Amino acid sequence: MQSLSGKVAIVTGAARGTGAAIARLFVNEGARVVLGDVQHEAGAAVAKELGAAAAFMPHDVTRREDWERVVAGTLAAHRRVDVLVNNAAVLHMGTIERTPEDVLRRVLEVNTVGPYLGIRAVIAPMKQQGGGSIVNVGSIDSLLGMNGISAYASSKWGLRGLSKCAALELGRDGIRVNSVCPAGGSREMFGPWMKQLAGFLDETRAYSNNRAIPGEAPLELIAEAVAFFASDASRHCTGVDLPVDGGAHAGRFIPGFNTL
Numbered sequence: 001m002q003s004l005s006g007k008v009a010i011v012t013g014a015a016r017g018t019g020a021a022i023a024r025l026f027v028n029e030g031a032r033v034v035l036g037d038v039q040h041e042a043g044a045a046v047a048k049e050l051g052a053a054a055a056f057m058p059h060d061v062t063r064r065e066d067w068e069r070v071v072a073g074t075l076a077a078h079r080r081v082d083v084l085v086n087n088a089a090v091l092h093m094g095t096i097e098r099t100p101e102d103v104l105r106r107v108l109e110v111n112t113v114g115p116y117l118g119i120r121a122v123i124a125p126m127k128q129q130g131g132g133s134i135v136n137v138g139s140i141d142s143l144l145g146m147n148g149i150s151a152y153a154s155s156k157w158g159l160r161g162l163s164k165c166a167a168l169e170l171g172r173d174g175i176r177v178n179s180v181c182p183a184g185g186s187r188e189m190f191g192p193w194m195k196q197l198a199g200f201l202d203e204t205r206a207y208s209n210n211r212a213i214p215g216e217a218p219l220e221l222i223a224e225a226v227a228f229f230a231s232d233a234s235r236h237c238t239g240v241d242l243p244v245d246g247g248a249h250a251g252r253f254i255p256g257f258n259t260l
């Protein structure tokens with residue numbers, strides 16, 4: 001049996017990368033999916049490729065009016081909303097000294113305020129239908145600190161805190177809230193900084209290779225973790241952070257120590 005059969009899901013940031021992979025898996029698992037993104041053409045193309053079970057709606061997660069329109073549109077089309085995946089996010093890399101205030105505010109606005117507005121927007125319909133599942137896509141940077149990434153890490157730790165509070169507030173209404181924390185995702189997100197890091201390629205590679213399981217999390221496996229929390233198989237799980245990180249959060253892997 002398909003794990004998401006009959007479920008209706010909203011997936012934000014679904015025009016590419018992890019969000020598109022989540023939408024694809026959800027459709028394969030029997031869900032009907034409303035894909036949202038600020039990249040309209042790319043989002044519409046992904047929805048078209050996924051067929052009748054998918055539809056694209058323009059959606060800027062920082063705008064309350066957009067949330068109202070997308071949730072109303074989903075209810076008009078499907079009469080329910082079982083799953084919200086808060087996946088849309090932006091990355092900024094830069095030290096605290098070199099991250100301007102407006103950039104910090106923008107990152108927090110998309111990555112933390114956006115999901116907050118999304119949770120608020122689905123609470124009423126989920127309560128009315130007797131429950132639902134909210135999955136927030138965090139990051140390994142929701143769990144650990146790292147230099148050069150303070151704006152993004154602040155936003156993702158904030159999202160993780162929001163997930164815990166929402167889980168506690170909404171559990172009695174049958175609404176579960178969990179986080180998936182990948183070490184890896186779309187290359188496009190990190191792309192703009194690759195040029196600046198050209199002189200540090202070995203160190204950058206070592207970051208993802210010095211893990212129990214070396215390398216970045218494949219998009220399909222991040223999507224599988226999201227699908228687990230979306231499905232009834234996880235119905236006793238809420239407030240969980242699930243790292244999909246090859247063991248990065250387990251501790252330090254020191255090359256050479258395995259030879260001792």
Ligand SMILES: NC(=O)c1ccc[n+]([C@@H]2O[C@H](COP(=O)([O-])OP(=O)(O)OC[C@H]3O[C@@H](n4cnc5c(N)ncnc54)[C@H](O)[C@@H]3O)[C@@H](O)[C@H]2O)c1
Pocket residue numbers: 012013014015016017018019036037038039059060061062086087088089090110137138139140181182183184185186187188189190
């Ligand atoms: N890429 C990585 O290495 C990595 C690592 C860990 C966690 N993540 C997380 O995975 C999730 C998916 O990211 P990705 O790797 O697919 O990156 P991505 O940049 O390919 O995808 C992010 C999507 O969000 C959309 N988006 C940006 N601002 C938006 C807004 N205001 N409203 C609606 N949509 C908006 C973008 O257009 C894009 O399609 C994010 O939450 C990200 O923080 C990514």
